[in-house]
Amino acid sequence: AYCDWAVSMGLLAIRTHVDVCDDRLLAVEALLDVKKTVAPYIDLQLVAFPQDGFYRSPTARENTIRALDMGVDIVGGIPHFERSMADGTRSVTELCEIAAKRGLMVDMHCDETDDPLSRHIEQLAYETQRLGLQGRVAGSHLTSMHSMDNYYVSKLLPLIAEAGVSAIPNPxxxxxxxxxxxxxxxxxxxxxxxxxxxLGIRVGWGQDCVLDPWYSLGTADMLDVAFMGLHVAQMSSPADMTRCFD
Known part of the structure; x- marks a missing residue:
């Protein structure tokens, strides 16, 4: 039903993160079926998402591999939700290595926090370059950057640009x-x-949530998302507004 709703709003492609922390992988099975059903009219990409932590959840590592073996398209992660910064860093490294070995893309919930010390995007940029994943990696949210000091960000943003990592804010x-x-x-x-x-970093607006426990609103209309992004990012010049809706 959501895919049909999205098509009515003009969407032709959706990327969704499917939780792999349920050992039954029921959501994975269901969305793989949906992917086949809607294939004639929408490109549905699935991200293997260890929502409770790749290391923090006891079976998430194994389940991530199982989901990819079942046909999930993209490797996901949530490093800021691990038990420690060190575990978060390790998870970025291992997940990127899994993607590189399988020739897959990476889309990681990264630093979705107000903590300015959550800096996993730096590791994601590093692993992207180390493993030759340029152009295949996205960092979603990256909200800790709104709390980081400007000096550190002046170092961080060029690293992201050099690595060819894309950013997906979800306003x-x-x-x-x-x-x-x-x-x-x-x-x-x-x-x-x-x-x-x-700096030439590829940025794409995301909806993230529609009618779920985190966000009970949402209309599957990316024009709404761009409209909010324009306001929150204060992109009010004619050129900025054009870029928001491009």
Whole structure:
């Protein structure tokens, strides 16, 4: 039903993250069936997503491999949700190695937090270059960057650009979830979109959630997403607005 709704909004491709922490992999089986059903009219990409942590969840590592063996398209991860920064870094390395070995893309929930010390995108950029994954890797959310100091970001953004890592900010869910621990001033919760674009980093808006426990709203309309992104990122010049809807 959602895919039909999305097509009615003009979408021809969807990338969705399917949780692999359920040992039964019921969601994986279901979405692989959906992928076949909707193939005539929509390109549905599936990301193997260890939502409870690649290492933190006892069977997530094994289940990620099983999901990829079943035909899931893309390797996912969530390094900031591991038990330690060190485990998060290790998970980025291993997941990228899995993708490189299998010739797959990577789309990682990366640094979706207000913690400025969550810097797994740096490791993701490093592994992308080390393993020759340029052009095949995306970092989703990257919201910790809105809290990082400018000096560190001045180093980080060129590394992302050099590695050819793409960024997928999700303005609707980011503005809803981030800054929850703030009183005032309250952070906007969106990564540094304008600065990324200025360095030639590929940026694509994402919806992330539609009618789920994290975000009960959403319309499958990417024009809504771009409209919110324009406001939150303060992209109000004619050129910026054009880029938002390009």
């Amino acid at each position: 609707l869910i980011n503005i809803m979830l981030q800054g929850r621990h703030d009183t005032f001033p309250k952070r906007r919760g969106l990564t540094r979109v304008k600065e990324m674009l200025a």
